[in-house]
Amino acid sequence: MRGGAFVRGKRVKELACAVRAGDRVELALRSSRASPVGKDRILHLDAEVVAIDKPAGVAAQEDLAGGDTLPQLCSALLREMGEQQTQALLVHRLDRGTTGVTLLARTRRAQSALLGEFREHRVRKEYRALVSPAPSADTGIADGPVASRPALTRWRVMERHRSSAMIAALPETGRTHQIRVHLLALGCPLLGDKAHGGPAFLTTAAGVRHDFGRPMLHALSLELRHPGGSPLHIEAPLPADFEAARAFLRTWSAAPD
Known part of the structure; x- marks a missing residue:
């Protein structure tokens, strides 16, 4: 990793640099450790916005598990x-366990504008989820409260098997764990979501076992207004572990009872 000194988020080019009380000074040391967020993870980059295809295991903000947060890795x-x-x-x-599109602002002005878009529910968010069992209906609305707050998720089945399904989930509110809670309420918890009733693994009749190392939830796309006023659509491909789980489910669901 490239080192250097940064004042107020900008690289210092001169050997001498004046700082003021309250300025944030950062020193970046060179490191040979590979970051989980490399250039191949950038989905969109301009002067005001950066969108990252977040890998599993990276937290958006500090938590008890520790480690670098997504903003730190992105910086x-x-x-x-x-x-x-x-x-x-x-x-x-x-x-932490969810993959996919994550938007970060590069300026305070952009952050304020984007927070306003989310606050006013003007952002279209679409997720993919692997669940078992499959819901009985092909489409629906889950509107049960989450943590005593109103919440609404529209959903539809994208791929159905005998005992599992891939679901498109479109949350219209942004409550913590909203999709996970709503899928559990529907009776079809996320695979790998042990905290909300999802199995950690499945085994075929032939004894082939597949472990789900995380909740099988992926943030597929975001549509919103860029801070500059233009429409912005960002999409992240399904990750390898999600596709591997999806392939296993086709085999597992096809097996006889």
């Missing part, structure tokens, strides 16, 4: 790329 990546503006500010959060 380090921008420094590595030689960007002068390296701050990456949270706009929304995905759970």
Whole structure:
């Protein structure tokens, strides 16, 4: 990783640099450790916004598990790329185990504008989820409260098997664990979501076992208005572990009871 000194989120080019009380000074040391967020994870980058395809295991903000957060990793990546503006500010959060599109602002102005889009529910969010058992209906609305707050998730079955399904989930509110809670209420918990009733593994009749190392939930896309006023659509491909689980389910669901 490229090192350097940064004041107020900008790389210091001169040997001497004046700082003021309250300025944030960062020192980045060179590191040979590979970051889980490399350039191949960037889905969109401009002067105001960066969108990352978040891998599983990376937290949006500090938690008890520790480790670098997504904003920290993103800032380090921008420094590595030689960007002068390296701050990456949270706009929304995905759970540590959830993969996919995560949007970060590069300026305070952009952060304020994007937070307003989320707050006013003007952001279209679409997820993919692997569940078992499959819901009886092909489409529906889950509107039970989450943590005593109103919540609404529209959903539809994208791929159905005898005992499992891939679901498109479109949350219209942004409660913590909303999709996970709503799928559990429907009777079809996320595979790998042990905290909400989902099995950690499945085994075929032939004894082939598949372990789900995380909740099988992926943030597929975001549609919103860019801080500059233009429409912005960002999409992240399904990750390898999700596709592997999906392939296993085709075999598992086809097996006789």
